[in-house]
Amino acid sequence: xxxxxxDILNSLEGMEKAQPPANAFLKIQNxxxxxxxxxxxxxxxxxxxxxxxxxxxITNVFxxxxxxxxxxxxxxxxxxxxxxxxxxx
Amino acid sequence: MATILxxxxxxxxxxLNMSDEKxxxxxxxxxxxxxxxxxxDRYSVKVFNTAISYTKNKEDAEEILQDVFVVIFNxxxxxxxxxxxxxxxxxxxxxxxxxxxxxxxxxxxxGIFMSFHRKDSDELIIEPVDFVHxxxxxxxxxxxxxxxxxxxxxxxxxxxxxxLTQVEGLSQKKVAEIMNTSRKSVESLLQRAKKNLSKExxxxxxxxxxxx
Numbered sequence: 001x002x003x004x005x006x007d008i009l010n011s012l013e014g015m016e017k018a019q020p021p022a023n024a025f026l027k028i029q030n031x032x033x034x035x036x037x038x039x040x041x042x043x044x045x046x047x048x049x050x051x052x053x054x055x056x057x058i059t060n061v062f063x064x065x066x067x068x069x070x071x072x073x074x075x076x077x078x079x080x081x082x083x084x085x086x087x088x089x
Numbered sequence: 090m091a092t093i094l095x096x097x098x099x100x101x102x103x104x105l106n107m108s109d110e111k112x113x114x115x116x117x118x119x120x121x122x123x124x125x126x127x128x129x130d131r132y133s134v135k136v137f138n139t140a141i142s143y144t145k146n147k148e149d150a151e152e153i154l155q156d157v158f159v160v161i162f163n164x165x166x167x168x169x170x171x172x173x174x175x176x177x178x179x180x181x182x183x184x185x186x187x188x189x190x191x192x193x194x195x196x197x198x199x200g201i202f203m204s205f206h207r208k209d210s211d212e213l214i215i216e217p218v219d220f221v222h223x224x225x226x227x228x229x230x231x232x233x234x235x236x237x238x239x240x241x242x243x244x245x246x247x248x249x250x251x252x253l254t255q256v257e258g259l260s261q262k263k264v265a266e267i268m269n270t271s272r273k274s275v276e277s278l279l280q281r282a283k284k285n286l287s288k289e290x291x292x293x294x295x296x297x298x299x300x301x
Contacts, residue, residue, distance in 0.1 A: 004297055005287050005290050005291070007232055008232040008233075008235050008236050008290055009236065009283060009286060009287070011225065011229040011232035011233040011235075011236055012222075012225065012229070012233055012236065012255055012256055013229075014226055014229075015222065015224040015225045015226060015229075015233075015256075016224035017134050017135075017138050017224055018134075018137060018138055018141055018147075018222065018223040018224045019134065019137070020133050020134065020136075020137040020150075020151060020154055021151055024133065024137075024151055024154055024155065025126070025129055025133070025158075027151075027155055028129070028154075028155050028158045028159060028162075029122075031155060031159050032159060032162050035159070035163075
């Protein structure tokens with residue numbers, strides 16, 4: 001590699017650090033306080049309604065599933081009586 | 090009261106303070122301003138210098154510095170401690186800087202497109218930004234300006250590997266952690282970056298070698 005290119009590639013050797021502006025931290029603090037001030041208020045009034053709807057749905061599911069299961073138990077219990085009432089001697 | 094710590098240059102020097110820094114992050118997550126100030130005092134110079142190498146502009150680097158510390162404040166509660174605090178901060182800085190460069194290039198492209206439709210401009214002139222890094226030695230100013238002009242021709246990964254090792258003075262191991270890759274990959278990126286920079290310098294300044 002030619003010397004001039006080496007000189008350019010090595011031109012950052014021994015460089016010092018640039019200092020950020022003195023008021024940069026203050027600006028950061030301001031941005032953080034502004035974002036906290038403008039943070040949208042989280043309205044949680046929908047929570048009781050959601051809980052009520054969930055309760056209704058769960059109760060309905062429970063009763064429907066219970067209702068669907070009942071007839072099979074009843075018929076199996078009723079058969080012996082019916083059959084016994086038609087016994088011919 | 091906040092303790093002012095002198096920022097260090099080498100990435101390895103952070104290992105001794107790692108547990109301290111993780112403690113600070115927990116304190117920041119709990120809303121501690123003094124911990125935030127301590128972290129700022131330790132990292133602001135590093136963040137600012139990394140950003141200025143990408144933006145080549147003090148005002149934009151300050152904007153990135155602010156963005157990085159706002160992100161740190163907002164996401165301190167999500168820091169899991171899988172990497173060191175310095176790696177995490179450098180990652181945020183590099184990502185913010187690359188986003189900035191992408192946005193700026195997109196705006197520039199839009200500007201070029203608009204200029205095609207401008208009746209009063211006969212030819213399109215794209216002027217390279219003459220950036221003089223404030224920390225460069227006086228005798229190296231001209232060469233460093235030429236170097237910063239051609240750095241933009243590198244791919245994002247090559248540019249990041251070059252900036253973090255050559256400008257920031259970080260070890261290849263540390264850069265590998267930041268870029269989430271192997272040390273070998275960083276070494277290879279760096280070699281390719283130097284080769285490409287050399288080619289670009291020949292292309293941009295064909296007469297310079299002949300004069301010398």
